[in-house]
Structures are given as C-alpha cells and as structure tokens.
Amino acid sequence: MAATPWGKRIFLILVTAFVLVAPLIITGKYHQHIMVMCGIWVIASLALNLIMGYTGQLNLAHGSFFGIGAYATALLVQNLGFSFWVALPLGCAITAVFGYLTGLPTLRTKGHYFPIATMCLGIAIYYVIARWEGLTGGARGLFGLPRPDPISLPFDVTITFKSTIACYYLVLFFVFVTIVLISRLVKSLAGKRLIAVRGNEDLAQSLGINTMQVKVISFTISTLFAGLAGGLFAAYMGTLMAEQAHYLLSFEMLINVVIGGIGTMAGPILGGILLPILGEILQPLAGFRLILYGLLLVLCIHFLPTGIVGGLRAAVMRRRRRREAL
Amino acid sequence: MLGSIYAMVALGLALIYGILEIPNFAHGTLYMLGAYIAYQLIISLGFPYWAALFCSAAVLFLIGMLIERIAFRPLYTQPMINSFIVAVGLILILENGVQAVWGPAFKRFPGASSSVFHLLNITITAQRVIVIVTAVVLIIALHFFIRHTRLGSAIEATSQNRKGAQLMGINVSMMGGLTFGLGTALAAVAACLVAPVLLIYPTMGGPVIAMAFVIIILGGMGSFLGAVIGGYIIGLAETLFACYVTTDYVEALIFGILVLVLSVKPTGLFGKGH
Numbered sequence: 154m155a156a157t158p159w160g161k162r163i164f165l166i167l168v169t170a171f172v173l174v175a176p177l178i179i180t181g182k183y184h185q186h187i188m189v190m191c192g193i194w195v196i197a198s199l200a201l202n203l204i205m206g207y208t209g210q211l212n213l214a215h216g217s218f219f220g221i222g223a224y225a226t227a228l229l230v231q232n233l234g235f236s237f238w239v240a241l242p243l244g245c246a247i248t249a250v251f252g253y254l255t256g257l258p259t260l261r262t263k264g265h266y267f268p269i270a271t272m273c274l275g276i277a278i279y280y281v282i283a284r285w286e287g288l289t290g291g292a293r294g295l296f297g298l299p300r301p302d303p304i305s306l307p308f309d310v311t312i313t314f315k316s317t318i319a320c321y322y323l324v325l326f327f328v329f330v331t332i333v334l335i336s337r338l339v340k341s342l343a344g345k346r347l348i349a350v351r352g353n354e355d356l357a358q359s360l361g362i363n364t365m366q367v368k369v370i371s372f373t374i375s376t377l378f379a380g381l382a383g384g385l386f387a388a389y390m391g392t393l394m395a396e397q398a399h400y401l402l403s404f405e406m407l408i409n410v411v412i413g414g415i416g417t418m419a420g421p422i423l424g425g426i427l428l429p430i431l432g433e434i435l436q437p438l439a440g441f442r443l444i445l446y447g448l449l450l451v452l453c454i455h456f457l458p459t460g461i462v463g464g465l466r467a468a469v470m471r472r473r474r475r476r477e478a479l
Numbered sequence: 480m481l482g483s484i485y486a487m488v489a490l491g492l493a494l495i496y497g498i499l500e501i502p503n504f505a506h507g508t509l510y511m512l513g514a515y516i517a518y519q520l521i522i523s524l525g526f527p528y529w530a531a532l533f534c535s536a537a538v539l540f541l542i543g544m545l546i547e548r549i550a551f552r553p554l555y556t557q558p559m560i561n562s563f564i565v566a567v568g569l570i571l572i573l574e575n576g577v578q579a580v581w582g583p584a585f586k587r588f589p590g591a592s593s594s595v596f597h598l599l600n601i602t603i604t605a606q607r608v609i610v611i612v613t614a615v616v617l618i619i620a621l622h623f624f625i626r627h628t629r630l631g632s633a634i635e636a637t638s639q640n641r642k643g644a645q646l647m648g649i650n651v652s653m654m655g656g657l658t659f660g661l662g663t664a665l666a667a668v669a670a671c672l673v674a675p676v677l678l679i680y681p682t683m684g685g686p687v688i689a690m691a692f693v694i695i696i697l698g699g700m701g702s703f704l705g706a707v708i709g710g711y712i713i714g715l716a717e718t719l720f721a722c723y724v725t726t727d728y729v730e731a732l733i734f735g736i737l738v739l740v741l742s743v744k745p746t747g748l749f750g751k752g753h
Contacts, residue, residue, distance in 0.1 A: 169678045211563045213504075262707040266745065267694065268563050270737055273505060277734040280686070284727040400685070404567050406563045411564055440575045447571030451550060454561050454568070 172325060176318045183288040185317040187433055189389055192324035193382050195425035196331045198409040199418075200378030205407070206416035207339055209351030211268040214275035215379055215406050220282060220398020222380025223387040224289055227298050230388075237301040241384045248380025249373050256372040261365060263354055275400040283395035294394035298310065301388050320389050331378055336418050338374070347371050351416075353469040388424060401443070408446055412453055414462025423461055480607045480676070482714025483614030485668035486707045489689055490508045490618065491693035492661030495705035496695065497638035498658040501551060501562045505569035506666055507688025513539045513667025514679045515577055518588050530591065532671040536664040543663030551659075552652065570684075578681040588674035610672045616644055617668065618707055625703070638701065671708055690717070693737045700749030708748065 170440045176185055196325070201215045229235040231386030235243070259270035289295065301323065303313040314320055326330040338344050348368045358364050387393055405428070413424025428446075435442040456466050492506050503615075517535035526534065550569060554562050556727040625631035636644040637654040645651050670679075694713050698705020713736070720732050740747065 195657045209558070211560050213567070250505045255738075261741060262745045265500075265559070268504075269502050270734075270741065273692055273730075273734050274738055276685050276689045277730040280730040281577040281728060309646070348509060395748035401571075402573060406616060407564065407567060427727070440579045443571050443575040444579065447573075447575070450571065451565050454491065454565050455553060458557065458561060 156205055157274070164326070165171070176321050182317060185321060187430060189317060189321050189324050191426045191429050192321070192328045193386050193389070194406070194409060194429050195328050195422050196324075196385070197379055197382035197406050198421035198425040199331050199335050200375045200382065201406050202410045202417075202421040203335055203347075203378075204368075204372050205373040205410060206420070207344065207347045207351060208368055210368060210372070211407075212271045212372070212375065213268055213400065213403050213407075214255075214271040214278065214398060215375075215404025216404070217275045217278035217398045218248050218252060218376040218379035219383040219386070219406075220278065221251055222383030223397050224282065224295070225380070226384035227295050227387040227393055228288065229297065231298060237299070237388055241301075241388070244384040245377050245380040248383070252376025252379075253373045254428060255371065256369045256376075259430035260262070260368040260372060272400070275403055277401050279395060282398045286363065289393075289395070291395070294392060295387075296392040296394070298387055298391045300391070302367075308377075313390075324385055327381060330423070331381070332418070334377070339418065341372075343367075405446070409452055410460075411450060412452075412460055414460030414464075417460075417462045417466075420460050420462040427461075480610050480673075480716075481718055483611050484576035484669045484673045484710075485687075485690050485694055485714045486618065486710025487614050488666050488674075489691040489698070489706040489710045490621065490703060491665035491669075492688075492691045493695045493698070493701055493703060494634075494638075494658050494665070495662040497701035497703075498634065499547070499551065499655050500559075501566070502692065503659075503662075504563065504566035505546075505573065506662070506691060507684030507686075508570045508573040509539060509543065509663050509684075510666040510670045510687055511679070511681060511684040512542070512577060513663075514588065514670035514674045514683070515581055516667070517671045518586060518674070518679060519581075521589055528675075533672055536667045537669035540660040540664040543660040546663075547656045547659035553657065574681055574684070575666060581681070583681055585678040585680045588679050604676070606675045608675070613668070613672055617665070621665075621741055622703070659690075671710065689730065690733055693733050693740075695747075696737060696745075697740050697747055701748040702749040703749065705747055705749035 175188065178187065179188065197215070197219055201212060204210050204212050222244050225247040226237075226240045229240035229243055230237055240314070255270075255274055259267050259274075284291060300320070301314040309452050312319065314323060345363050346357070349360070349362060350364050350367050354364050357367075361378070383397070386397070409424035411422045411424070412428060413422065414420025432442065435445065454461065459467070488506070488510055495501065495503050495506070496561055507744060513535050516538050517526075517531040517702040520534055521528065546569065550565050555585030561626065576601075623631075625635050633644070633649045634654050634657065636647065637651050637658075638651060641651055644654075670683075690713055694709040695701070695706050710737060713733070716736065717729055717732070720730055
C-alpha cells in the first residue's frame with residue numbers, strides 16, 4: 154500500500170478533529186439530531202458501496218436489511234429483555250445470516266438476476282414487516298424502545314446515552330469502526346478480488362477466483378453493516394415503522410452512494426452527509442423532494458457517472474496533467 | 480384473471496428485456512401511470528371505458544419510446560449497473576409525480592360493465608370476463624404481429640442477434656424504441672383492465688413488478704411463451720395461496736418461488752441458456 158500523501162493526511166486529521174468537536178460548536182438540538190442521522194446514513198451507504206461500488210452487484214434490498222437489523226435489535230431488547238450491547242451484535246448477526254442465506258441462491262447466476270431478486274426481496278420484506286402484527290406491530294410499528302444502557306467505567310464514571318450528544322459520539326464511534334474495517338478490506342487482497350469481479354466476472358473466474366464465494370462474502374459483510382446502521386437507528390429513534398424497511402429507503406441509500414461517488418471510500422461518506430442535509434432543507438417540498446432525487450439520480454448517471462468524488466478526482470487529474478504538459 | 484394480467488405485464492417486460500437487455504424496474508410504475516391516465520380521461524373528460532383504455536395505451540406507448548430515447552439509449556455502451564440505477568430514478572420520479580398530482584389515496588375506477596353472470600354455481604362479474612378475453616385476444620394478436628409481419632420479424636431478429644440484425648439493415652435503435660413503447664403500452668392496457676376490479680393507488684406497481692420479474696425468470700428471460708405461461712402459473716399460485724393459506728404473505732411466496740427457480744433451474748422453463 155502506497156504511503157498516504159501529506160496533504161491528504163493533514164486533510165483527514167482536520168476532518169477527524171472537526172467531527173470530534175462538532176457537537177460542541179453546533180449546539181442546536183435539531184442540528185445535532187441531523188448529525189446523528191448523517192452518521193447512521195454514512196454507515197449504511199458505506200455498506201451498500203461495498204457490494205454495489207466495489208463488487209459491482211446492485212443490491213435493491215439494502216434498506217430492507219437496514220430494517221431487519223433495526224427490528225431484530227429492537228425486538229431482542231423489547232421482547233427478550235436483552236441489553237442493547239448484546240442485542241446490537243446479535244441484530245447484526247441475524248441480518249448477516251439473512252444476507253448470507255439470500256445471497257446463496259441469488260448471487261449464483263451472473264448478470265441481471267441479482268438486482269431483480271433483491272428488488273423482489275425488498276418488496277417481500279417490506280410487506281412481511283408491515284403485516285406481521287404479532288411480531289413487528291404491523292403498520293403501527295414499534296415504539297418506546299429504550300436508549301442504549303449506560304456503560305460503567307472504573308472510578309465511578311458512567312456513560313449514559315440520554316442526550317443527543319452522547320448518541321452522536323456513539324454513532325461516530327461506529328462510523329469510524331466501519332470506515333476502518335471497510336477501507337482495510339477494500340485495500341487488502343480480498344478487496345482486489347472484489348474489484349476483479351466487478352471488472353469482468355469471467356476473467357476473474359479464469360484467474361482462479363471463486364467469484365461466487367467472493368460475491369457472497371461481500372454481500373454478507375455489506376448486510377452486516379446495514380444491520381449495524383439499523384440497530385443504531387432503532388436505539389436512537391426509539392420508534393420503528395415498516396417504512397424503515399421500505400424499498401424507497403434502499404433507493405435513498407443508492408442515491409447517497411451514486412451522487413457521492415460509486416466505488417470510492419469518500420463517496421458514500423460525502424453522500425451520506427450531504428443528502429440527508431439536502432433532505433432536511435427540502436422538507437417543505439414533501440413528495441417533490443423524491444421527484445427531485447430521481448431526476449438528480451438520472452442526471453448524475455448521464456453526466457457525472459462517477460459522482461462528486463469521481464468528478465473531483467478527474468478534475469484534479471486534468472489539472473495535474475495540464476501542469477505537467479507545460 | 481390475475482394470471483391474464485400478469486401474463487400481459489410480464490410479456491411487456493420480456494419484450495423489452497429481449498431487445499434491450501435491460502430489466503426495466505420502472506415497468507410497474509409505468510403500469511400504474513397507465514391506470515391513472517385512463518382514470519383521468521374517464522373522470523374529467525367523460526371518455527367511455529374502451530376509449531380511455533386505448534388512449535392510455537397510446538400515451539404510454541409514446542412515453543415508453545421517449546424514456547428509451549432519453550434515459551436508456553445513451554447508456555448502452557456503459558456498464559449495465561448504470562441503466563439499473565436510471566430505472567430506479569425513473570421509479571422515484573414517476574411514483575412521486577403521480578402522488579403529487581393525484582394524491583396517495585386509493586381511487587375507484589369505473590369499469591366497462593358492472594353486470595354479473597351466473598353460470599352453474601359460479602358467480603363472475605362481467606369485468607373479469609372482459610379481462611380474460613381481452614388478454615387472450617391481445618396475446619394472440621401480439622404473437623401474430625411478431626411472427627407474421629415484417630416489423631414483428633425485425634423485432635424478433637433484433638432480440639435474437641443484435642449485430643446480425645443490424646447487418647441485415649434493420650434499424651436496431653428504432654426497434655429498441657418501438658419495443659419499449661409496445662411493452663409499456665401492454666402494461667398500460669393490463670392496468671386499465673384490472674383497475675375496475677382492484678383499486679388504483681400510486682404504489683400499486685411495486686408488487687406487480689416483483690411478480691412480473693419472477694414470471695419472466697420462471698419462464699426464461701426474454702422468452703415470450705415463457706412469460707405468458709409463467710404469468711398464468713404465478714397468477715394461479717397466488718390465487719390458490721391467498722385462498723387456502725393466507726393473503727398476508729403473498730409477496731414472500733413470490734420471493735420463495737424465485738429462490739426455487741434460481742436454485743433449481745436458473746434459465747427458467749423456456750430459457751435459451753447462457
């Protein structure tokens with residue numbers, strides 16, 4: 154792995170410092186709430202990018218896996234009385250097992266089957282959650298979920314998660330975990346395999362890569378992090394509706410990734426922050442917001458298929474080349 | 480009756496897939512749009528049912544051609560995933576557009592006839608008979624069009640071998656647009672036929688598109704015969720499941736069928752294989 158250039162390193166340190174002190178600067182409760190939501194979206198978008206951006210398989214059920222993680226965590230806490238700290242990893246595990254089991258038959262074939270199958274799956278999961286009154290509360294949803302239990306540290310220090318700031322740092326912690334794990338995975342040899350499958354599946358197979366295994370593993374990890382984002386969402390919001398597993402949610406995550414920059418690490422992070430903020434700004438437009446998103450998506454694919462990050466990179470490259478030419 | 484509707488929607492989807500190799504995720508949304516356009520024509524302009532159905536099909540034919548030209552044609556040379564994403568964008572635009580114009584509520588759609596037949600011990604409404612008869616007539620007409628007219632043969636040739644067709648002097652881009660329009664119009668007719676029996680609402684396309692995809696995978700991607708037969712199989716399966724088991728988890732059943740097909744015979748009943 155090439156050493157990170159100094160400019161980039163300083164930039165990353167500055168960004169990290171900013172997000173660490175951000176809630177001390179931005180004190181409005183509403184703004185802090187948006188910051189928590191951005192963190193959750195960043196985790197979900199990074200996860201989607203792993204299967205979609207790096208492995209090249211369009212998953213249209215990502216929002217449903219988010220929903221499964223959210224419901225699994227919430228139900229473990231509410232119905233079985235588990236502590237949040239046990240329920241969250243279990244919720245992620247349940248989501249990942251579900252992802253693995255659906256990945257096996259749907260990733261077996263090449264080409265168009267996976268997006269089609271995941272689209273059907275997304276619709277199926279949504280309707281099952283919306284109608285399974287006994288377990289999920291059906292259309293009424295679940296409410297009154299507790300925030301994560303306090304953590305006791307030595308010297309009589311306890312961390313509680315009652316305030317929005319505490320939740321912000323909790324989510325931020327998991328954002329960092331997700332970024333570190335996914336970026337390490339992508340830069341490793343396994344990551345190269347993913348990218349090989351995206352580039353040309355037949356070629357990758359002829360080079361001795363077990364493409365089916367690579368796709369299933371990538372998909373399982375992707376759903377695991379979707380479940381993580383869902384579990385955090387459930388604990389933070391305290392209420393869950395079937396809409397949290399709707400295919401529109403999958404589409405919104407897709408937009409985050411595509412607009413930010415598909416197949417890059419920075420893209421989903423940028424998209425996961427920018428688009429929820431844009432969503433809040435466009436709140437008064439109600440339904441028109443999604444029409445606008447749809448238009449944005451179509452225009453982006455036509456004119457900026459690599460998203461904001463890809464576009465910026467291309468611009469930087471052009472400038473560098475021009476300077477070298479002089 | 481459900482089978483007839485599914486067969487028509489799936490046939491349109493299979494036509495489009497056969498030529499353009501795009502799984503058009505927005506097909507269900509266009510189906511929904513067809514129903515709303517006919518609804519508007521009947522309610523505000525007082526069109527008779529059949530005229531509204533015909534106009535809606537014509538409008539959707541043009542919209543389909545337009546979408547193919549503007550949204551999909553420039554992407555043929557790019558990775559497939561881009562076309563999929565554009566289709567998702569179209570769903571967002573159309574579904575929320577319809578919701579903005581007509582509102583999210585269910586709407587009642589007046590049918591061609593409200594009479595009821597009694598045959599032996601079976602009671603059946605006239606609209607259901609109309610659905611079945613129209614679907615069968617249309618499917619046969621479409622078969623005739625593809626097999627026995629020059630234009631139809633050109634479409635079939637393009638779907639079999641795009642390059643070869645091009646060498647034979649067929650305007651393949653034109654065929655792509657025509658097929659997209661035709662498939663979309665077919666979806667609109669299906670929606671107008673079924674709308675008086677069910678109700679119409681902006682998200683009605685979701686479950687239908689899921690069914691239609693499972694049907695064309697069951698029938699074999701791009702196979703016309705497979706789409707029709709698959710449509711009737713899935714329609715029947717859904718009705719039986721709803722009748723004897725539960726109406727709540729029909730969508731899960733459909734996904735189950737999909738998983739079964741993908742595990743046992745991914746090329747479907749009448750697929751050409753990879």
